[in-house]
Amino acid sequence: MSTAEIEITVRAPRFEHASTPHNWLPNNPELGYRLNGGSLTLPYLEPYLIRVMRMAREQLAEGAAESLELPRQALLRDIDLFNGQEAAHFKIHRAYNDFLRERYEGLEALEAELEADFARFLREESLEWNLGYSAGFETTGMMMAELFFGEAEPGMKDAAPSVHGLWAWHLAEEYEHRCVAFEVFRAMGGGYFRRVELFFYQARHLASFGERAAALMMEQDRAAGLLPEATEITPARKRLASSMSRATRWRVLRGVLPGHNPRRHGPIAAADAFLATLEYA
Ligand SMILES: [Fe+2]
Ligand SMILES: [Fe+2]
Numbered sequence: 001m002s003t004a005e006i007e008i009t010v011r012a013p014r015f016e017h018a019s020t021p022h023n024w025l026p027n028n029p030e031l032g033y034r035l036n037g038g039s040l041t042l043p044y045l046e047p048y049l050i051r052v053m054r055m056a057r058e059q060l061a062e063g064a065a066e067s068l069e070l071p072r073q074a075l076l077r078d079i080d081l082f083n084g085q086e087a088a089h090f091k092i093h094r095a096y097n098d099f100l101r102e103r104y105e106g107l108e109a110l111e112a113e114l115e116a117d118f119a120r121f122l123r124e125e126s127l128e129w130n131l132g133y134s135a136g137f138e139t140t141g142m143m144m145a146e147l148f149f150g151e152a153e154p155g156m157k158d159a160a161p162s163v164h165g166l167w168a169w170h171l172a173e174e175y176e177h178r179c180v181a182f183e184v185f186r187a188m189g190g191g192y193f194r195r196v197e198l199f200f201y202q203a204r205h206l207a208s209f210g211e212r213a214a215a216l217m218m219e220q221d222r223a224a225g226l227l228p229e230a231t232e233i234t235p236a237r238k239r240l241a242s243s244m245s246r247a248t249r250w251r252v253l254r255g256v257l258p259g260h261n262p263r264r265h266g267p268i269a270a271a272d273a274f275l276a277t278l279e280y281a
Pocket of ligand 2: 086138141174177
């Protein structure tokens, strides 16, 4: 697939959260709360990604590169589009996070921990390490988009449109820029074992935060009677959970094999169809 076939567009849609229910994804509450936890990471994670990509951009613009899969100018342009999309993501998620922080107690302490982690990564780790973390997260973002528009879809019925729309937009754009951090990491000399090591590192790092934040929100909603103690496990819910976990295991395996290349992943029709429905400034 050539560069021209993957278009990256920066959009800034609006989502109104005032009437969003606590359990916004009633047919898959666990995923809904995990996505809430994920949303809280973004105003720390995405500015970090932007800073890492800017550092790499400076070096690439000055001629540094061990190998280039794209012409240098195309790679620099992709970095700018990547940064434009990530900047819109964390700003728009921040409005939802403010809303979550008003609803739930104790999120700030978790957020402070994450903020300190990213500051430490920038201070203590090499650019290659930080690019590996960024490329690892980009692979996660791509897998999340495939899951969200694929196996998770049957659970999206009755989702609150505001939060569903927020994630559909974000993940569709994550899918658009699925090659950028990967190609920058490789251009700057990042190797296979580093990529795999940091893929698992970032996955564990972010999951640990997201799971704690999700558990905190679920506990408070259960205590307030806004989320049933145990939701009935219907055959459809069981099928959904097992198809999602099977697909995730398979995608992780494929993503860490040496032949992984996001450029070989074709467009997701449902993601493109969703983006076409968005009105944005
Ligand atoms: Fe993003
Ligand atoms: Fe991204």
